[in-house]
Amino acid sequence: MVEKKLAGISLLYYPALILIAAMIQGFFRYSWRININGFSRKAEADLRERVFSHLQKLPLSYFQHHKTGDLMSRLTIDIQAVRELLGFGSLASVDAMITIVFSLACMIAIDPWLTLWSMLAMPMITITVRFFGRHIFRWSHSVQEQLSDISAYVQENLAGMRVVQVYAQEDNQIAGFRKISSDCMRKNMWLATLWGIFWPLMRVVSGIAATIVLWLGGRQVLQGTMSLGEFVAFNGYLGMLTWPLMAIGYVVNQYQRGTAALSRIGEVLDAEPSPRYNGAAAGEFNLLAGRTIDFRDLTFSYGPGNGPALKNITLEIPAGTVCAIVGETGSGKSTLVNLLLRLYEPADKTIFIDGIDINRLPAPALTEAIGYVSQDIFLFSGTIRDNILFGMNTADMAAIEKASSMAQLLPAVQEFTGKFETIIGERGVRLSGGQKQRTALARAIIKNPPILVLDDAFSSVDAETEEKILTQLRQFMAGRTTLLISHRIATVRDADIIVYLRHGEIIERGRHQELLARRGAYYELYRRQQLVRQVENLDRLDGPL
Structure with a gap:
């Protein structure tokens, strides 16, 4: 009877611990999501205000050499990309780091050597990220530029609609837009192709790690050097590393888009203000x-x-x-x-x-x-x-x-x-x-x-x-x-x-x-x-x- 009671208590105790741990995890994830996302929104508003304020003080010649639609794109699409990098990109990074540290600590506690073998495929992540990251950045920057061209073309067309209709140039304007839109689609397709290769490679890396653990860990279970419970727990912790690996790919995506957008915003902020604002104090x-x-x-x-x-x-x-x-x-x-x-x-x-x-x-x-x-x-x-x-x-x-x-x-x-x-x-x-x-x-x-x-x-x-x-x-x-x-x-x-x-x-x-x-x-x-x-x-x- 005593054993049955203890077993009943255990059946309640451990699920309760799991529930409490999940609630604590949920609370902390909610807290850092609120803080990080709130920070990214404030940073977005501050950056947009700073860029707009800087534009107000640029010389007239600057606006004669830059299209209105391009500047609008930098104030909207590019700043949004930076916000996503600071927001969900940072969130995914923090989440991934915490999960990686926790999972690796538990895996090492179970079997350090099996952990080392399972990590042999990890250098492939660095190689993959470095190789694809360079190309993704270049195409992300090109896509951002193309979106600016589309914005400038549409803005100019709508502002000059009276002239377009008077001279019956609707079809020519549509053809021009179709060409710019096709170029944007082509560049987006190249970018999608790169991501289409990058993501499966990341899954392959996690699959290689799982294969190593299944082979070596299974042998240890058969030899009696590892219990079945330890093997299941080890695989569970290894499975927890799947999201961080995927998050790395997502963060790379956000980082490349965000840095490409930030470089375009930097071009505006680096432009010298008109000297008329460097005069003596108003008083x-x-x-x-x-x-x-x-x-x-x-x-x-x-x-x-x-x-x-x-x-x-x-x-x-x-x-x-x-x-x-x-x-x-x-x-x-x-x-x-x-x-x-x-x-x-x-x-x-x-x-x-x-x-x-x-x-x-x-x-x-x-x-x-x-x-x-x-x-x-x-x-x-x-x-x-x-x-x-x-x-x-x-x-x-x-x-x-x-x-x-x-x-x-x-x-x-x-x-x-x-x-x-x-x-x-x-x-x-x-x-x-x-x-x-x-x-x-x-x-x-x-x-x-x-x-x-x-x-x-x-x-x-x-x-x-x-x-x-x-x-x-x-x-x-x-x-x-x-x-x-x-x-x-x-x-x-x-x-x-x-x-x-x-x-x-x-x-x-x-x-x-x-x-x-x-x-x-x-x-x-x-x-x-x-x-x-x-x-x-x-x-x-x-x-x-």
């Missing part, structure tokens, strides 16, 4: 007061292989005056403005505001002092109000309406049901070209800047609307230094000084009447535009045939 300069702009022997080119876009520009724009710049397309007008804004870096001591080299000015002081409207308008997919207040902390509705009225935007806004809260869609798709320009102009006006730069800001509005805007702006520009760039003589004729650029050089400067009297390039441009206007008036009078 060293107050808001610029005098607003005198001075260009001194300024020469600039976009790269070593390119000729100078601007040559020996010397120009002083006194505070409170309006300086107009005219010239043919490609003469350097917008380049001059970009250098003033430090979107490109001018040479030291070539551009001054109030006698201060702009390369010494911190970016906030420079951007606060300048209100800028570019010829390439970009609006964000928020409300009209959000776009007008872009760059402003806050402003009351009266100020928004005043700026909109001055930009001749208010009548158009009042026609919308939502007024200033109207959602304008991606890149302002719900607005016409003229409405976009007037929104951008209101955005510059509401800043109330001491310096106003209008880079062909009226190209998308008709002559009548332009005249209304200029009438309102004349009062606003009074006392402000204004740089006015335009192709239309009617826009610049009232400027205090007019500069004519050709091939990056100033060939004429003076007031409107002075330049007409010289009968030079400015006069020829004026005469051509007068002829065009006369022809348009005649066509309007004649009416349709």
